[in-house]
């Protein structure tokens with residue numbers, strides 16, 4: 001027993017404790033319930049009565065030594081780790097990580113899409129490089145229509161141009177599918193315009209198309225009223241002014257009651273109480289025929305609006321160029337969650 005205790009004294013002295021793991025190993029080996037110290041106390045029962053005093057003293061000295069060694073080592077390790085400058089400081093305040101925001105045009109486009117999705121419209125798309133047929137001819141544009149002029153259209157060659165409106169997607173949709181149609185077609189369009197606060201050589205539109213049996217002008221009006229209330233507020237009124245588009249007959253331009261001054265008169269509505277939002281009309285029978293749809297059986301309406309225009313009105317942005325300049329000070333002011 002005496003030899004065993006002596007051995008353990010040496011072992012404790014020589015044990016290397018430099019890390020938390022080693023300290024734990026040490027604790028397990030000497031101090032735990034199945035450790036060396038506990039074994040010694042067990043064996044102590046068998047020590048002869050006359051030796052008990054001496055051996056008991058030795059075991060207690062050993063116990064103190066082990067405890068001391070363990071405490072010192074742990075203190076040492078803890079201290080060195082707090083002065084370790086590489087360690088993370090979990091108490092330090094976090095960095096203000098800035099999250100990105102959606103582009104204002106994305107926010108408005110999504111809002112328009114979800115408004116129409118709620119009443120059963122699906123989203124369709126078409127190419128930005130378009131041929132004459134889809135962009136003009138099939139939409140009933142006469143041969144000498146000014147929109148076909150070089151001054152308005154970016155031609156790529158004899159046959160192809162950058163689409164001047166998203167109405168071309170109507171044709172692609174109707175050519176390749178069977179009615180009924182209830183589709184929304186967002187996309188970028190191009191026009192040969194000098195860039196200014198009010199005009200740009202590219203901008204974005206959303207086209208809508210609804211074709212079925214027995215679709216009337218009243219259906220169009222109701223659909224557009226629903227849309228206007230969703231976008232500009234429940235109190236919004238609409239009015240339709242007669243207009244002309246080659247691909248619709250009759251055609252109209254739609255105004256909404258000014259949501260800024262509530263039609264009392266302001267600079268946005270130019271004191272008229274109304275702001276123009278979109279073009280619309282009943283799809284011309286000639287257009288249906290161009291897509292092999294029988295106008296005797298089917299009828300429907302179409303509409304088209306500029307996303308920039310709606311964003312400018314809603315957010316009171318007065319320069320169209322801001323949408324494509326990528327100035328973060330401008331962009332970070334818009335929050336999709338508010339829509």
Ligand code: DAH
Pocket residue numbers: 164165166167207208245248278279280281302303304305
């Ligand atoms: N394509 C027209 C434009 O770019 C907008 C438009 C007007 C689309 C009337 C339509 C419509 O579908 O029915 O100005």
